Amino acid sequence: MPTPVITLLTDFSTADGYVAEMKGVLVSLAPTLPVLDMSHDIPPQDIEHARLTLARYWRRFPHGTVHIVVVDPGVGGARNAIAVHSDGRYLVGPDNGVLSPALFQLDVSVVQLPFSEYASATFHGRDVFAPAAAALATGTPLAALGEPFHDPIRLRTPQPSRQPDGSILGVVLTIDRFGNAMTNLMSRSAHALIVNGQHVRVVRTYAYAEPSELVALTGSSGFLELAVRDGSAAAQFGVRRGESVTLLS
Secondary structure, eight states, rough: OOOOOOOEEOOSSSSSSSHHHHHHHHHHHHHSSEEEEEESSTTOOHHHHHHHHHHHGGGGGGTTOOEEEEEOTTTTOOOOOEEEEETTEEEEESSSSSSSHHHHHSSSSEEEEETTTTTTTTTTTTIIIIIHHHHHTTTTGGGTTTTOOOOOOOOOOOOOOEEETTTTEEEEEOOOTTEEEEEEEEOOOHHHHHHEEEEBBBBBSGSOTTOOOOOEEETTTTSSSEEEETTHHHHHHHOTTOEEEEEOO
């Protein structure tokens, strides 16, 4: 079996000491294990962006990996803290839907993590999630960390809908740092999309687009994305998350 690793995904940035505090706990409790930064640039409190980011990578790591996700606008409130075992990996984070990609697998176990009286009400990443992750990574069984939890929040990616004229209506799910807009549409035979009333042709890759042209292409996630060669679809054409996109038949 490969050596377990611990990954971190947060909206903390690295300008302050929050990530460093979490890593201090992790290396104290699991000193021999690698701690890998996935990203700390999730937009603040953006659960949906974090969910989609986690979906890209969590199963690309070996069995035994422990993924920590801390995008947690409800910290200190009524939301639960959970640890999950799914498809051979572990995930630890708030029960706000951010761990949804792992919760739709067939064989999933979830426990509710307790809150110590010494845990900060505003920093469960350091005081709840990091200790739980270190325990899992060093061999503590999931069941030893808390009571079974049977109803975690599961957020789904919205499904496209077929229209009476045969077109398919989708939506922009997220905007990446390049200004590309990922939709919930999947098609290898599409020829054009409509967004903001504009016809957008579908190309194989960025090299087939004209400079500053808005195009659509199938991204590495398998979804159609709106992009501008050497530019930003969001900045240049005002494409935004939640925007309707129509796939022409």
